[in-house]
Amino acid sequence: MATESPIPPTPSLLTWARKESGFGVDRIAKRLKIAEERLLAWESGARHPTLKQIEALAHLFHRPLGVFFLPQPPSLPPLAAEYRRLPGVRPGEESPEFRLAVRQMLTRRENGLNLMGELGEPVPEFGLRAYVHEHPAEVGARLRAAMGVDVETQCTWPDGWRAWNTWRSAVERLGVLVFQFARVEVAEVRGLALLKSPLPVAAINSKEIPEAKLYTLFHEIVHLMLAAGREESPASEERRPAAEWSKVERFAEAAASHALIPEAALQARARDVARHDETWTINRVQHLASKFRVTPKAMATRLRISRFLTRDEYERWCSEWDAHVKSLPPRRGGIATPAQEALSRAGRPFTQLVLEALSTNRITSVDASRHLDLKFEHFEKLRLLIGGCA
Numbered sequence: 306m307a308t309e310s311p312i313p314p315t316p317s318l319l320t321w322a323r324k325e326s327g328f329g330v331d332r333i334a335k336r337l338k339i340a341e342e343r344l345l346a347w348e349s350g351a352r353h354p355t356l357k358q359i360e361a362l363a364h365l366f367h368r369p370l371g372v373f374f375l376p377q378p379p380s381l382p383p384l385a386a387e388y389r390r391l392p393g394v395r396p397g398e399e400s401p402e403f404r405l406a407v408r409q410m411l412t413r414r415e416n417g418l419n420l421m422g423e424l425g426e427p428v429p430e431f432g433l434r435a436y437v438h439e440h441p442a443e444v445g446a447r448l449r450a451a452m453g454v455d456v457e458t459q460c461t462w463p464d465g466w467r468a469w470n471t472w473r474s475a476v477e478r479l480g481v482l483v484f485q486f487a488r489v490e491v492a493e494v495r496g497l498a499l500l501k502s503p504l505p506v507a508a509i510n511s512k513e514i515p516e517a518k519l520y521t522l523f524h525e526i527v528h529l530m531l532a533a534g535r536e537e538s539p540a541s542e543e544r545r546p547a548a549e550w551s552k553v554e555r556f557a558e559a560a561a562s563h564a565l566i567p568e569a570a571l572q573a574r575a576r577d578v579a580r581h582d583e584t585w586t587i588n589r590v591q592h593l594a595s596k597f598r599v600t601p602k603a604m605a606t607r608l609r610i611s612r613f614l615t616r617d618e619y620e621r622w623c624s625e626w627d628a629h630v631k632s633l634p635p636r637r638g639g640i641a642t643p644a645q646e647a648l649s650r651a652g653r654p655f656t657q658l659v660l661e662a663l664s665t666n667r668i669t670s671v672d673a674s675r676h677l678d679l680k681f682e683h684f685e686k687l688r689l690l691i692g693g694c695a
Contacts, residue, residue, distance in 0.1 A: 309355040309356060309357060311352070311353035311355055312353060312354065312355060312356045312359060313353045314347075314353070314373040315373065315374060315375060315377070316347065316349060316350035317348075317377065317378055318372060318374070318377075318378055319347055319354075319373060320348045321378035322362065322373065323348075323366065325381070325404075326365075326366040326367070326401050326404060326405070327400060327401035327403075327404040328366075328401050330344055330345060332401075333365070336361075337362075337365075359373055367405055367408070367409075383396065383397065383541050384397075384399060384404055384407055384408070385397065385539060385540040385541035386540075386542070387407060387411055387499055387501070388407060388497045388498065388499055388500070388540055389498045389499075389500055389525075389528050389532065389539065389540060390537075390539075390550065391494060391497060391540065392554060393493070394493065394540075396541050400489070400490075400493055402488045402490075403489050403493055403494055405488075406487075406488070406489055407499075409486070409678075410484050410486065410499060410506055413482075413484065413651060414482055414499065414501060414506055416659075416676050417482060417655050418503075418504060420661075420667070420668075421658065423662060423667045424661060426658075428503045429503070429504070430480055430503055431479055431480040431481055431502070431503065431504075431505055431529065431533060432480070432533075433447065433448060433451055433479065433526075433530045433533060434534040435527060435531050435533075435534050435560065436531075436534050436536055437536050437553060441556055441559035441562075441563055442559075442560075442568060444527065444530065444560040444563070445559075445560045445562070445563025445564035445565075446563065446564070448523070448527065448530065448560070448564045449564045449567065451479060452472070452475035452476065452479065454471065454475055456567060456570040459597060460596050460597065464598075465514065465515030465516040465519075465598055466515050467598075468515060468519060469516075469518050469519060472522060472523075473522065476507065476522060477652060477653065477654050479526075480503065480504065480505075481504075481505055481507055482504055482505070482507070482654065482655060483506075483507050483522065483652045484506060484507075484508045484509075484651065484652060484655075485508065485509050485510070485511040485649055485652075486509075486510060486511060486650070487510075487511045487650075489510055491510055491512050491513060494510060495509075495521050496508060496509045496518075496521035496522065496524065496525045498525040498528045498529050500529070500532040500537070500538070500539050502533070505529050505532075507522055507529065509521050509525075511649065511650070514600070514636070516594075516598055516600045516603070517600050517603075519599060519603075520561060520562075520599060520600065520603045523560075523561035523564050523565055524557050524561040526561075527556075527557040527560045527564075528557055531553070531556075531557070536553075537553065559610055562603065562610055563610075565599055565603070566597050566599065566603075566607045568611060570597075571607060571608075571611055572611075574593060574596060575593060575608065575613055585608060585613065585614055585618065587622070587625060587626060590604050590605050590608070590622065590626075601626060602623070602626060605619060605622050605623065605626070606619075642686065643680065643683045643686075644683045644684075644687040644690055645690065647677045647678065647679040648687060648690055650677075651676075651677055653691060655676075656677065656691060657691060659673050659676045660687070660691070663684075
């Protein structure tokens with residue numbers, strides 16, 4: 306019975322691809338159902354994998370098959386040179402899922418710029434700036450004014466999905482690509498910003514509920530504003546100590562909170578409880594949060610910032626809220642179609658660019674499918690979703 310012959314890839318490319326993808330030897334060996342010693346032998350050149358095994362590695366690492374036969378590894382900047390500093394994520398120690406998500410979003414942004422060039426469309430300029438010496442309320446007001454959504458409109462939205470879609474569109478009009486990523490645990494990353502110019506990126510973990518995504522989105526936009534004001538650098542370049550960086554994080558949290566819930570609007574809706582000296586119970590905070598379509602936790606944080614809650618009261622409320630959440634049954638998400646998932650991941654501006662380039666024969670159907678990570682058979686439904694554009 307014939308067996309497949311070993312194929313000699315470049316050993317250093319096998320090591321490079323594994324480390325760049327964030328995988329340990331044990332995890333790869335388990336996925337390929339081989340001994341760790343054999344994988345290490347491949348990487349040293351003492352043994353060679355078969356073609357099927359190389360194809361399996363290419364699929365796992367999301368790399369072209371040909372990359373394993375290059376004479377030497379490509380020279381790429383470290384991944385942490387692209388995204389903002391994230392609490393709890395050490396540069397160079399990102400999970401494979403997180404590393405893949407960042408790579409995919411960087412590629413999507415680059416494709417977007419290329420498509421704009423092909424179509425002769427101007428690249429929007431993100432013009433908002435923020436500085437840490439400012440009051441967070443001023444930054445929040447400036448951000449909200451730029452998005453052009455008033456409180457009265459915000460309070461009429463019927464649910465969190467309407468709020469998420471409306472705010473996302475408003476952010477995209479500022480010259481920011483808003484992407485969503487999946488398969489990354491919320492405990493690792495809720496959201497991130499790619500500090501690129503032009504066309505910076507705000508990315509949100511799709512596992513979050515709509516109301517939670519909103520706060521994360523605003524938080525990331527404040528970080529983009531700080532980066533535009535040269536107050537912040539990518540993770541690999543940040544040298545501030547933890548205590549100083551915590552101040553930056555608190556600034557971004559407060560500015561995002563003021564943007565979502567302006568002070569005057571909060572005072573108008575919260576003063577009745579304060580006037581009657583009533584306790585901010587879980588139900589009262591939930592009710593107020595529903596008015597603005599934010600999470601109760603975000604509303605409690607906002608109440609603390611505006612001193613409706615003392616720090617002790619806030620911490621006590623958070624403990625009660627965490628216990629309440631644990632007592633609830635697991636949330637069940639709806640089932641989205643492939644076209645809906647593609648639009649959710651890539652956002653309307655990028656999706657429209659791809660469809661317009663496809664309709665004008667600037668790219669092929671294969672290119673379009675790759676850009677949106679969507680089988681071509683679903684493209685007609687995708688066109689209908691975005692209103693027949695392109």
